[in-house]
Amino acid sequence: MNHYLMTASELIFGFIILFIVTKSLGKTQFSQITPFDFISALVLGELVGNAVYDHEVKILEILFAVVLWGVLIYFTELITQKYRKTRKVLEGEPNIVIHKGQIKYDTLKSSRLDINQLQSLIRQQGYFSLQDVEYAILETNGMVSVLPKPENDTPKMSDLNLPTQPAHLPITLILDGEVLYDNLKEVGFDENWLKKQLSKQGVTEYKEVLYAEWREDSPLYLNKYEKKSV
Incomplete structure (x- = not known):
């Protein structure tokens, strides 16, 4: 019985600490995460998970490990906010994978993205043909933002019989x-x-x-x- 009580107490304590830390670090720990955010969340979970199954680890040790890791993440995020040049290293940067309707193969290659994956990401934005896309940007979280060709925008200009204007990327x-x-x-x-x-x-x-x-x-x-x- 004591074994189950100890496991339950560590789980509850770990849940509370993880909740506090992730809330303090901001919403990127929950959605639109960058690779660095993903690793951070993964390590936080592993710290608590390993402690639950290793009964030689005490609650204070769990607290110390989670808080220390949370502080490291916090200061890393602070650095990226204060110093723009560090964001490319720590967070990555968006890449244009389709430019004026042309697929940028070199960019796809450097981003470890193939055409099938690009098509899948484009479909998730509601466009089922690469011909419909004027610009596509691979974001740091792995998603693709799409600027469609004017005639394929919603509502379609061709459906309204209106003259189209060229699309311009901000x-x-x-x-x-x-x-x-x-x-x-x-x-x-x-x-x-x-x-x-x-x-x-x-x-x-x-x-x-x-x-x-x-x-x-x-x-x-x-x-x-x-x-x-x-």
């Missing part, structure tokens, strides 16, 4: 107060143009901008950092 120019110069060069603009666009919206410094994106035939879209109330 380009991120500023992220977390830092200019993405490679993206700025890709769209054919320079820093002087960017500063003029920001000035039109009352922005004088890049660090004021949380996010800014450019899309052809549209003005520069940006979100500023929220001002802290005194």
